[in-house]
Amino acid sequence: DAKTTQPPSMDCAEGRAANLPCNHSTISGNEYVYWYRQIHSQGPQYIIHGLKNNETNEMASLIITEDRKSSTLILPHATLRDTAVYYCIVRVAAGANNLFFGTGTRLTVIP
Amino acid sequence: GAGVSQSPSNKVTEKGKDVELRCDPISGHTALYWYRQSLGQGLEFLIYFQGNSAPDKSGLPSDRFSAERTGGSVSTLTIQRTQQEDSAVYLCASGAGFYTFTEAFFGQGTRLTVV
Numbered sequence: 001d002a003k004t005t006q007p008p009s010m011d012c013a014e015g016r017a018a019n020l021p022c023n024h025s026t027i028s029g030n031e032y033v034y035w036y037r038q039i040h041s042q043g044p045q046y047i048i049h050g051l052k053n054n055e056t057n058e059m060a061s062l063i064i065t066e067d068r069k070s071s072t073l074i075l076p077h078a079t080l081r082d083t084a085v086y087y088c089i090v091r092v093a094a095g096a097n098n099l100f101f102g103t104g105t106r107l108t109v110i111p
Numbered sequence: 112g113a114g115v116s117q118s119p120s121n122k123v124t125e126k127g128k129d130v131e132l133r134c135d136p137i138s139g140h141t142a143l144y145w146y147r148q149s150l151g152q153g154l155e156f157l158i159y160f161q162g163n164s165a166p167d168k169s170g171l172p173s174d175r176f177s178a179e180r181t182g183g184s185v186s187t188l189t190i191q192r193t194q195q196e197d198s199a200v201y202l203c204a205s206g207a208g209f210y211t212f213t214e215a216f217f218g219q220g221t222r223l224t225v226v
Contacts, residue, residue: 046215094211
């Protein structure tokens with residue numbers, strides 16, 4: 001079962017940074033934080049993952065609090081194509097384990 | 112192929128009929144997942160295969176649902192005696208590796224409509 005909580009929806013102005021929060025207060029020491037997004041009518045797409053250090057790639061940045069009980073996905077310059085449902089997931093990085101999706105945050109980027 | 116392929120893309124079936132949904136994972140990927148997504152809902156986990164290990168079937172909603180993975184590659188999800196509540200998009204994903212980070216790559220899904 002999903003171990004994360006996210007706000008159901010958020011709006012963001014085009015060109016501004018979108019900051020999507022996620023709470024994972026019961027995260028275990030060997031569990032990573034993963035983010036996926038699902039654009040309408042498509043399968044989910046991997047964005048980024050991290051353990052305890054902040055991470056950045058070409059799509060986004062991931063900020064994880066020191067106690068690891070929450071994190072924030074940052075889309076630095078949101079575009080209309082970033083409108084999607086964003087899922088925050090915690091799981092171990094390898095091995096025979098599953099990938100449970102919660103309800104996610106529906107981000108709407110407004111022109 | 113370059114990505115996860117699912118077939119058919121759309122399936123309309125009559126209540127009570129059996130259906131088979133197919134997933135071709137990315138070549139070499141040992142992990143394979145099935146999910147379903149009802150209209151406007153989140154992703155519901157169904158079943159997970161990892162290499163030759165016994166699959167995790169904990170998400171299958173009833174004994175009408177079953178899945179197999181032949182030769183560690185192609186997977187088939189079978190729904191027997193379909194019901195209207197089975198209508199959903201069925202998504203398949205695959206991932207590489209067992210001891211390393213397994214990013215999951217999703218297919219475009221099969222939209223199942225039970226009438």
